[in-house]
Amino acid sequence: MLTQIVTFLIFVAVIGCILYGRKLIKTEKVDAVFGNPERALGGTHWVIVGSSFLLLVWLYYSWDIAKGFYPKSANELCQVAKVNDSLLGLKYQFPIEEREFKSTSQIKKENKNLNLILNEIQNSQEIDNQQKTVLAGFIKKTNQLIPLLTNEDLIENETKQKINDITGKINLLTENFQKPDYPFETEQELNERLKAVSEEGGWGIVKVKSGTGSIENTMEVPLIPATDRGLKFHAAAQELNSISDEFFKLRNHNPQFKNQIKQLKEDIKSYRKNLSDSEEVASTYAKNIVKIARRIEFASIYPPNALDKMQNAIIKFDNAQLKTQGGLRFIDILLFPAGTIVASGPSCSEQGSGRWLPKPSDTFNKFILMSKPSVGYKDIPLLWIDMVDVSKMIGFILPDWIADILPGEYPVHTKDGIVKENFKGNVLKVVTGDFKLFKVPVPYGHIWDSFLRVFLGLVFGIIIGVPLGLFMGLNRFAKGFFDPLIELYRPVPPLAWAPLIISVLGIDNTGKVFLLFMVSLSIMIISARAGASGTQLSKIHAAHSLGASKRQILRHVIFPNSLPEILTGIRVAVGMCWGTLVAAEFLAGTTGIGFVENVAKKYFQYEVIWITIFIMGMLGLLFDITLRKIIDKTIPWRGKG
Amino acid sequence: MSDLISQNLNMIFKTPKGETVHALKDLNFTLKKGELLTVLGPSGCGKTTLLNITAGFIRPTSGVITLNNKEIDGPGVERGMVFQQGALFEWLTVAENVNFGLRMKKEDPIQTAKKVDEWLEIVGLQGFGNTPTYQLSGGMQQRVALARCLINDPDLILMDEPLGALDALTREKMQSLVLKIWKETGKTIILITHSVEEALLLGERLYVMAPRPGRIHKEYNLPFALMGLKEDLREIKKNKDFSAKREEILEMIWNMEEEIMGKDI
Numbered sequence: 001m002l003t004q005i006v007t008f009l010i011f012v013a014v015i016g017c018i019l020y021g022r023k024l025i026k027t028e029k030v031d032a033v034f035g036n037p038e039r040a041l042g043g044t045h046w047v048i049v050g051s052s053f054l055l056l057v058w059l060y061y062s063w064d065i066a067k068g069f070y071p072k073s074a075n076e077l078c079q080v081a082k083v084n085d086s087l088l089g090l091k092y093q094f095p096i097e098e099r100e101f102k103s104t105s106q107i108k109k110e111n112k113n114l115n116l117i118l119n120e121i122q123n124s125q126e127i128d129n130q131q132k133t134v135l136a137g138f139i140k141k142t143n144q145l146i147p148l149l150t151n152e153d154l155i156e157n158e159t160k161q162k163i164n165d166i167t168g169k170i171n172l173l174t175e176n177f178q179k180p181d182y183p184f185e186t187e188q189e190l191n192e193r194l195k196a197v198s199e200e201g202g203w204g205i206v207k208v209k210s211g212t213g214s215i216e217n218t219m220e221v222p223l224i225p226a227t228d229r230g231l232k233f234h235a236a237a238q239e240l241n242s243i244s245d246e247f248f249k250l251r252n253h254n255p256q257f258k259n260q261i262k263q264l265k266e267d268i269k270s271y272r273k274n275l276s277d278s279e280e281v282a283s284t285y286a287k288n289i290v291k292i293a294r295r296i297e298f299a300s301i302y303p304p305n306a307l308d309k310m311q312n313a314i315i316k317f318d319n320a321q322l323k324t325q326g327g328l329r330f331i332d333i334l335l336f337p338a339g340t341i342v343a344s345g346p347s348c349s350e351q352g353s354g355r356w357l358p359k360p361s362d363t364f365n366k367f368i369l370m371s372k373p374s375v376g377y378k379d380i381p382l383l384w385i386d387m388v389d390v391s392k393m394i395g396f397i398l399p400d401w402i403a404d405i406l407p408g409e410y411p412v413h414t415k416d417g418i419v420k421e422n423f424k425g426n427v428l429k430v431v432t433g434d435f436k437l438f439k440v441p442v443p444y445g446h447i448w449d450s451f452l453r454v455f456l457g458l459v460f461g462i463i464i465g466v467p468l469g470l471f472m473g474l475n476r477f478a479k480g481f482f483d484p485l486i487e488l489y490r491p492v493p494p495l496a497w498a499p500l501i502i503s504v505l506g507i508d509n510t511g512k513v514f515l516l517f518m519v520s521l522s523i524m525i526i527s528a529r530a531g532a533s534g535t536q537l538s539k540i541h542a543a544h545s546l547g548a549s550k551r552q553i554l555r556h557v558i559f560p561n562s563l564p565e566i567l568t569g570i571r572v573a574v575g576m577c578w579g580t581l582v583a584a585e586f587l588a589g590t591t592g593i594g595f596v597e598n599v600a601k602k603y604f605q606y607e608v609i610w611i612t613i614f615i616m617g618m619l620g621l622l623f624d625i626t627l628r629k630i631i632d633k634t635i636p637w638r639g640k641g
Numbered sequence: 642m643s644d645l646i647s648q649n650l651n652m653i654f655k656t657p658k659g660e661t662v663h664a665l666k667d668l669n670f671t672l673k674k675g676e677l678l679t680v681l682g683p684s685g686c687g688k689t690t691l692l693n694i695t696a697g698f699i700r701p702t703s704g705v706i707t708l709n710n711k712e713i714d715g716p717g718v719e720r721g722m723v724f725q726q727g728a729l730f731e732w733l734t735v736a737e738n739v740n741f742g743l744r745m746k747k748e749d750p751i752q753t754a755k756k757v758d759e760w761l762e763i764v765g766l767q768g769f770g771n772t773p774t775y776q777l778s779g780g781m782q783q784r785v786a787l788a789r790c791l792i793n794d795p796d797l798i799l800m801d802e803p804l805g806a807l808d809a810l811t812r813e814k815m816q817s818l819v820l821k822i823w824k825e826t827g828k829t830i831i832l833i834t835h836s837v838e839e840a841l842l843l844g845e846r847l848y849v850m851a852p853r854p855g856r857i858h859k860e861y862n863l864p865f866a867l868m869g870l871k872e873d874l875r876e877i878k879k880n881k882d883f884s885a886k887r888e889e890i891l892e893m894i895w896n897m898e899e900e901i902m903g904k905d906i
Binding site: 181525536538539541542543544545546547549550552556560561563636637 | 696697698700716717718720721722724725726728730731732733742743745773774775786789790793
C-alpha cells in the first residue's frame with residue numbers, strides 16, 4: 001500500500017518539478033548567460049527530481065513496485081518457473097532453444113573424442129604397433145555403435161510405442177491445461193491449499209522467531225500456488241516432471257546394439273587383463289574408449305525423425321502455457337527488471353537485482369525489527385535505551401582498591417553463619433557498585449557501541465595528542481624526541497595494526513578503542529603541532545609585552561591560535577576512525593555496525609547489509625555536520641584574521 | 642630618572658650562509674621621559690632591531706640599554722609595543738583584547754571593565770567592546786592595539802611602523818591620535834616609520850639611521866610635534882621650514898640608498 005502511494009507521489013513530484021523548472025526557465029531574465037555561476041544557484045525542484053529519481057530506481061530495481069502493485073505476481077511467476085524448470089530437460093532434446101538435436105550434438109561430441117584418442121594413440125611413443133592396431137580396432141567398433149542407434153529400421157516397436165505414449169500424455173496435458181477449471185481441484189483440496197497459503201505468508205515475508213534474538217531469512221517467494229492461474233501451472237509442472245522422468249528412463253537399445261556393446265566391453269576387459277604392468281598406457285587408452293562407449297549407451301540417441309511428434313507436442317504445450325500466462329508475462333518483463341523469479345528443484349528464489357537490492361518496504365520493516373530489543377540482531381538491538389542504576393556507574397568509575405587500603409579487615413562470617421557488615425565491607429559495596437540508587441536511561445546496541453568506540457578513541461587521541469602536539473610545536477627536544485616514534489607508526493595503514501592490537505588487547509572494546517586512539521593520536525599531534533608552529537611571532541611578542549607568563553601565552557595565545565588546525569584535524573580524524581572502526585569490527589568482535597554487516601554477509605542477508613551501509617553513511621554525515629557546526633561556532637575568525 | 646639610556650649598543654647577526662651582519666654599531670643615545678622619538682632610515686638600517694632590543698625580545702651582542710636605571714633583559718609590561726599589523730588576538734573581542742594585559746595580571750574585573758571603557762573612548766571606539774576584532778577595519782584594529790598597549794600604563798611605548806599599512810586618510814587621523822595620546826599621557830614614545838613626513842610631523846626628536854653598519858646618521862630636534870598639538874597637521878605640512886627639512890632628509894636617504902646599490906653592483 002505504502003509503495004503504491006510513494007510511487008504515485010514520486011511520479012507527481014517529478015512531473016510537477018519538471019513543469020515548474022520549465023516555467024522558471026521561461027520567466028528567467030535573458031541576461032543569464034552560459035557560464036555564469038549564478039545559474040547554478042537555487043533549484044530545489046531539481047533536487048526533488050533527483051532524489052525522486054533515485055528512489056524510483058530503487059523501488060523499480062528492487063521489484064518493490066511489482067510487489068506493491070501485484071503482490072501475487074511473484075507467487076505466480078514461481079509456478080511458471082516450475083513449469084519451465086520441468087520442461088527444460090525435454091526441451092533440450094530438440095532444437096527449440098538449442099541449435100540442434102541433443103542426439104546430433106552428442107554424436108558430434110563423441111566422434112570428436114574418439115578421433116582425439118585415435119590421434120593420441122597413433123602418435124604415442126610408448127605403445128608398440130601391434131597394440132596400436134588393437135586399440136584402433138576398438139575405436140572403430142565404438143564408432144560403429146552409433147549407426148545402430150540412429151537407424152530407423154532398427155528401432156524397436158516397444159520403444160516406438162513408449163514414445164507415442166509420452167507424446168500422447170503431453171498432448172492430453174496441453175488440452176487439459178487450456179480448460180478453465182484445470183486441474184479439477186475439489187472443494188476440500190481448495191480449502192486445504194488456501195489454508196496452506198495463508199500459513200506460508202506473502203512475498204518477502206520476515207518471520208521473527210520471538211525470543212531467539214535473530215531475524216531468520218525466511219522464504220523470499222511463497223511456493224504454494226495462491227491463485228487459480230498459479231495452481232494450473234503448479235499442476236502442469238508436476239505432471240511434466242513425471243513425463244520427463246518417464247522419457248529419461250527410456251532407452252533406445254535394440255538387440256543388435258546390446259550385443260555389440262556387450263561384446264566390445266568384454267573384448268576390452270580381456271584385452272586389459274592380458275596386458276602386463278609395463279603396458280599401463282595402452283590399458284588407460286582402452287579404459288577411456290570404454291568410457292565413451294558407455295556415454296553413447298546412456299545418451300538418449302534416437303533416429304533423426306523418431307521424436308518429431310513429441311517435439312511438436314512440446315512446442316504446442318509451450319505455446320499454450322505462454323498464452324495462459326497472459327498479462328503475467330508483461331508484468332515479468334516490465335516490473336521485474338534485470339532478472340526474474342527462478343525455480344530450482346522444490347524452491348523458488350529471486351534472481352537478479354531484486355535479490356541483492358532489498359525492497360525499501362522490507363528494509364524499513366527489518367530496520368524497525370532490528371532496532372527493538374525483542375528481536376535485535378544477534379541478541380542486541382541496533383539502538384535502544386536501557387535503564388541503568390547510577391550505582392553501577394559509580395562502581396565502574398571508582399577503583400576497588402579504595403576499599404583495600406582502608407584500615408581494618410573485611411567481615412568474617414560468625415559461628416552461626418551470619419555475616420555482619422562493617423565499615424570496610426560497606427565501602428567495598430560502594431566501590432563495586434553493589435547498592436541501589438536511582439536509574440537513568442542509557443543507550444545501548446550496535447550503533448551505540450560503534451559510536452562510543454569512535455568517540456572514546458577520538459577523545460583519548462585529543463586529550464593526549466593536542467598537548468603533545470603543541471609541546472612538539474614549541475620545543476626542540478619534544479619535536480626531536482617524539483617525531484621518530486610518530487613518523488614510524490603513522491604511515492602504517494591502521495588496519496595493518498588491527499590484527500596485532502586485537503590479538504593483544506582482545507576483541508572487545510579495549511582493542512578497538514586503542515586502535516582508534518592510535519589513528520586519532522597521530523592526526524591530532526600533527527595538526528596541533530602545525531597550529532602551534534604557525535602562530536605569528538608578533539602575537540607572541542605582543543602577549544609578552546602585555547605581561548603574560550609562559551603558561552598564559554600557551555593557554556591564551558598559542559592554543560586558541562591553533563584551534564582551527566586542531567578542529568580540522570578532529571574532522572579528519574573522525575573520518576579515519578569511522579572507516580577504521582568498521583573494518584576492525586569486520587575482523588573481530590561481538591557488537592557494532594561492522595560486526596552486523598559481517599554476519600549479514602555470511603548469511604546473504606542483503607537487507608541487513610544495506611541497512612548497515614545506510615546507518616554508516618548517516619552516522620558519518622551526522623559526525624561531519626556536528627563538527628562543521630562546532631567549527632563555525634568556535635572559530636568564526638577562521639580565514640578572516 | 643626615568644630615562645632610556647643606550648650605551649655602546651652592538652648587534653651582530655649571523656645569516657644562515659655564515660655571513661655576519663652588523664645590524665647596530667656603537668649606538669649611544671638618551672631619551673628623556675615624555676619625549677617622542679621617531680626613527681627613520683632605509684630598510685636594513687637596524688630600526689626594528691633597535692626596537693626589538695628595547696622591547697627585550699632579543700639581546701644585544703654587546704652594550705647595555707637601561708630604562709629607569711634598570712637593564713633591559715627581557716620583555717616587560719613597562720615597555721608596551723604596537724605592531725604594524727596590530728597583532729590582535731582575533732579569537733577575542735575588542736574589549737577582551739584591550740583588557741588582555743590586565744586579565745593576565747588578574748586584576749579586578751569591574752575595575753578592568755571601567756578602564757577598558759575609558760580607553761576605548763580615548764581611541765574613539767566607544768560601543769565596539771563586544772565586536773570581534775576580525776570585523777574591524779585596519780585603522781580601528783590599530784586603535785585597539787593602541788588601547789591594549791596603553792591600558793597597561795607602560796613607561797615607554799614602542800611603535801613599529803604602526804601606521805604603515807593604513808590608507809592616507811586614516812593615517813592622518815591616526816597621526817593626530819598618536820599626538821593627542823602623547824600629550825594627554827605624557828608617555829615616552831619611540832616610533833619607527835618609513836615615511837619622512839610622518840617622522841617629521843610626530844617626532845619631537847628624530848634619528849635618521851644609516852645602514853651597514855646600522856648607526857645613527859643624524860639627529861634632529863623638531864618643533865612640529867608641539868605645533869601639531871594645536872594646529873591642523875595639513876597646515877604644518879605647508880610650512881616652509883617643514884618642506885626644507887623634508888627635502889633635506891629625503892636627499893640624505895636617497896644618497897644612502899644609492900651608496901648601498903653602488904656597493905651591491
